[in-house]
Amino acid sequence: MGEIDRRRRCLEQACGLAAALTASWDAFDLLRAICQQSGHGSHELFAAYAFAAQAAAQGRTIIRAAPSLPAGHGAETGAGECVPDDLDELADELAGLARVLHGCLASAAREAPDPVDGAACADAAIQAALVCELLAGDR
Amino acid sequence: MGAATFGELLGAASGHLQAAAQVPDAGLEREPVVAAIRQARRLVGALSRYLDDVIADEQVEVIMIRDAGTQAHAAVQAREALAMAGSSLRAAGHGIGHEMLRADPLAARLAEAVMCLRAGRDLLRTHAVTNSDGIRSPASRWTAVLTTPAFTAALLDQIARQSRQVAAWASALSDATAGQAGIPYQVRGSLASAHHWLLLAAAAADASQRRSPVTPAGELLLHAIPANAVPDPQPLSGAEPTAVLCEGIAASAMRLRAAVRWPAEQAASSPALTAESWRWTATATAVAADMSVALLRSLAERTGQAGGPPATARQLLADTAAAAEEACGSWRLVAAAWKKMTTETRGLTAPGVPDTGDLVLRLGRLAFADPLWAPARSRHAPVRDPPTSRRAQARHGRSWLPCTTRLTRWP
Numbered sequence: 001m002g003e004i005d006r007r008r009r010c011l012e013q014a015c016g017l018a019a020a021l022t023a024s025w026d027a028f029d030l031l032r033a034i035c036q037q038s039g040h041g042s043h044e045l046f047a048a049y050a051f052a053a054q055a056a057a058q059g060r061t062i063i064r065a066a067p068s069l070p071a072g073h074g075a076e077t078g079a080g081e082c083v084p085d086d087l088d089e090l091a092d093e094l095a096g097l098a099r100v101l102h103g104c105l106a107s108a109a110r111e112a113p114d115p116v117d118g119a120a121c122a123d124a125a126i127q128a129a130l131v132c133e134l135l136a137g138d139r
Numbered sequence: 140m141g142a143a144t145f146g147e148l149l150g151a152a153s154g155h156l157q158a159a160a161q162v163p164d165a166g167l168e169r170e171p172v173v174a175a176i177r178q179a180r181r182l183v184g185a186l187s188r189y190l191d192d193v194i195a196d197e198q199v200e201v202i203m204i205r206d207a208g209t210q211a212h213a214a215v216q217a218r219e220a221l222a223m224a225g226s227s228l229r230a231a232g233h234g235i236g237h238e239m240l241r242a243d244p245l246a247a248r249l250a251e252a253v254m255c256l257r258a259g260r261d262l263l264r265t266h267a268v269t270n271s272d273g274i275r276s277p278a279s280r281w282t283a284v285l286t287t288p289a290f291t292a293a294l295l296d297q298i299a300r301q302s303r304q305v306a307a308w309a310s311a312l313s314d315a316t317a318g319q320a321g322i323p324y325q326v327r328g329s330l331a332s333a334h335h336w337l338l339l340a341a342a343a344a345d346a347s348q349r350r351s352p353v354t355p356a357g358e359l360l361l362h363a364i365p366a367n368a369v370p371d372p373q374p375l376s377g378a379e380p381t382a383v384l385c386e387g388i389a390a391s392a393m394r395l396r397a398a399v400r401w402p403a404e405q406a407a408s409s410p411a412l413t414a415e416s417w418r419w420t421a422t423a424t425a426v427a428a429d430m431s432v433a434l435l436r437s438l439a440e441r442t443g444q445a446g447g448p449p450a451t452a453r454q455l456l457a458d459t460a461a462a463a464e465e466a467c468g469s470w471r472l473v474a475a476a477w478k479k480m481t482t483e484t485r486g487l488t489a490p491g492v493p494d495t496g497d498l499v500l501r502l503g504r505l506a507f508a509d510p511l512w513a514p515a516r517s518r519h520a521p522v523r524d525p526p527t528s529r530r531a532q533a534r535h536g537r538s539w540l541p542c543t544t545r546l547t548r549w550p
Contacts, residue, residue: 036475040467043433043522047426047503047514050474054422057478058415064481091516134515 003030004093011097011104017117020108021069024124027101028063031056031094031131038087045087052094052134059101059127066120068112091135098132142370145262146362149297152255156182156304159248162311169321171243173232175312178249179333180228182305183221185256186298186340190218192263193291210291213347217298220340224302224333228309231329249308256301265367279367280396289357296353297361299344306337369397375497378510384501391498398491416489418477421470423495426514428467430499430506433522435460441524 007030010023032053039049063069102125109121159175193214266282267275277283284290313330316322370390379387439457443450503512509520 032478036471036478040429040471043429044507044519045516046429047499048516048519050422050426050429050471051514053478054419054474057418061414061481062485088516095516133517137516 004034004097008097008100011100014104017068017108017112018070020104021063021066021117021121022073024101024105024108024121024128025060025063025069025073027097028056028060028124028127031098031101032060034090034094035131035135038090042087045091048091048134049087052098052131055127055130055134056098059124059131062120062124062127066117067114068117088137092137095132095135095137098128098135102128102132142366142368143258143262144362145259145364148255148259148262149301149362152252152259153301153304155248155252155255156301156308159245159252160304160308160311162245162308162315171245172312172316172319172322172326174243174246175249176228176232176330178246178253179305179308180225180232181253182249182256183225183228183333183337185253185260186301186305187218187221187225188260189256189294189298190214190221192260193294194218208347208350210288210295210347210351213295213343213345214291216343216346217295217302217340220336220343221302224305224336224340227329227333227336231326231333262366263364266364281364281367284360284364287357287360288351289354290360292348292351292353293357293361295344295347296358299341302337302341302344306334306341309334309337367397369394372494373497375500379501379504381505384505387501388498388505391494391501394494395491395498398494410484411488411490412482413484413486413488414477414480414482415485416487416492417480418474419487420489420491420495421474421477423499425467425470425474427495427499427502428463428470430502431463432460432467434502434506435463437522437524 007023007027011020011027014020014023035049035053035056039046105121105125105128109118109125112118112121194211263285266277266279266285268278269275309330313327313334316327316330370393372394373387373390375387435456438448439453439460441447442453442456448456500513503514504510506512506522507520508523509518512518512520
């Protein structure tokens with residue numbers, strides 16, 4: 001879970017729009033990579049993970065279009081980190097990351113001086129909320 | 140209730156013909172006889188149209204190959220005999236005038252049979268699209284069935300049977316009109332001639348059976364052919380019973396199949412077809428395949444148990460589950476590939492998205508023990524046991540197994 005914690009800290013410590021976009025892109029990319037390789041061992045959780053991977057990929061695509069995303073960001077990362085056996089525990093961790101991501105993007109959307117950046121942050125925040133909703137354990 | 144199949148229309152036509160053959164022995168009046176003969180002519184025409192279709196697909200064979208045992212030659216000869224029968228019936232009708240005809244049960248039965256046969260041909264023709272050059276191209280997955288020798292053999296057999304039924308009616312009417320006042324004796328001769336030609340048509344249609352006999356599988360296929368009609372959308376409405384879930388899944392699958400069968404020449408760039416739509420659809424399809432695996436394995440485990448599928452189905456279900464699992468893996472790869480691509484437009488705007496969403500939700504509610512299942516983890520539930528007891532089957536309907544087998548063929 002080290003990488004998930006690291007990305008969450010990055011989001012919490014992001015200062016300024018460019019840093020928020022960079023941290024958000026990284027968070028979406030990690031969410032996408034882990035969700036994509038998880039869940040297929042469990043029929044019960046496969047749908048949640050698969051649709052969360054889809055939403056994270058969409059969030060990443062939206063962030064990529066933001067003008068203030070620093071150049072050089074937007075490349076594929078690897079397959080993420082090793083996925084633990086306990087899919088419920090992992091889902092809780094990922095939902096937590098998505099919750100922080102949503103907060104970061106919602107805040108960036110409010111403060112972005114460029115309306116295109118603002119719209120990208122707002123749209124991406126919706127995807128983060130969707131990932132959180134799909135992976136959170138409580139109804 | 141589902142849409143009518145070709146078999147149901149043929150069965151209805153046959154029932155009307157059987158009833159029409161019960162011609163009263165006495166008391167026949169001139170007008171009803173004229174009306175019945177006219178309907179019989181229309182009926183012979185309707186049978187001929189089926190043969191036109193058989194021959195249209197085999198015109199080269201008919202011209203090039205002078206082999207009397209083929210299905211195409213049998214169709215040509217049967218059609219000629221039906222044309223002669225039609226001429227005889229026309230002569231019979233002329234023999235007793237052209238008065239305005241009033242409704243009569245005998246003619247009405249024949250008219251119903253004509254309507255069923257015409258509707259049956261219309262049903263078959265929904266499976267092909269004819270362009271302005273007259274070239275037919277497939278419009279559904281049933282098109283491949285309609286061009287098989289097994290289907291043609293079963294169709295020729297049906298035409299032979301119905302020709303015999305009309306022959307029986309012509310013979311009965313010929314007998315019944317003997318000595319009836321107002322009905323000239325030439326009418327009997329024309330009806331006897333029609334009877335003769337109808338029997339010859341049946342024999343001609345049967346002639347190809349020696350080389351291409353009717354098989355039980357061919358008959359089953361012939362009867363099972365549905366109309367290629369796109370059902371209306373069936374939006375979800377809360378918790379639904381199993382039978383409604385299965386019906387909704389089948390409707391969504393049919394709508395999606397229709398959507399993917401657009402001819403390539405009609406394809407055009409559309410702003411509605413976004414990368415997001417493709418990616419989401421691939422993801423949803425992978426999820427549908429995964430849930431099919433769960434359903435099929437659950438069924439396979441219960442083979443041979445009371446109320447469950449027969450033991451012989453175990454391997455078939457296991458193989459089908461393995462195929463669905465492979466499909467799931469392939470769709471995951473497709474979804475992953477679309478994650479690297481973007482389009483100018485965004486959003487879940489592709490036409491198939493609502494149907495795919497309905498299908499996934501209904502399939503989840505069928506597969507898992509939660510009538511309000513949704514993909515979110517907060518609604519996750521164990522895989523549901525299929526209804527195996529007689530009481531459960533009565534409650535859920537018997538559509539569970541056919542539904543899962545339909546799903547493995549989607550999209």
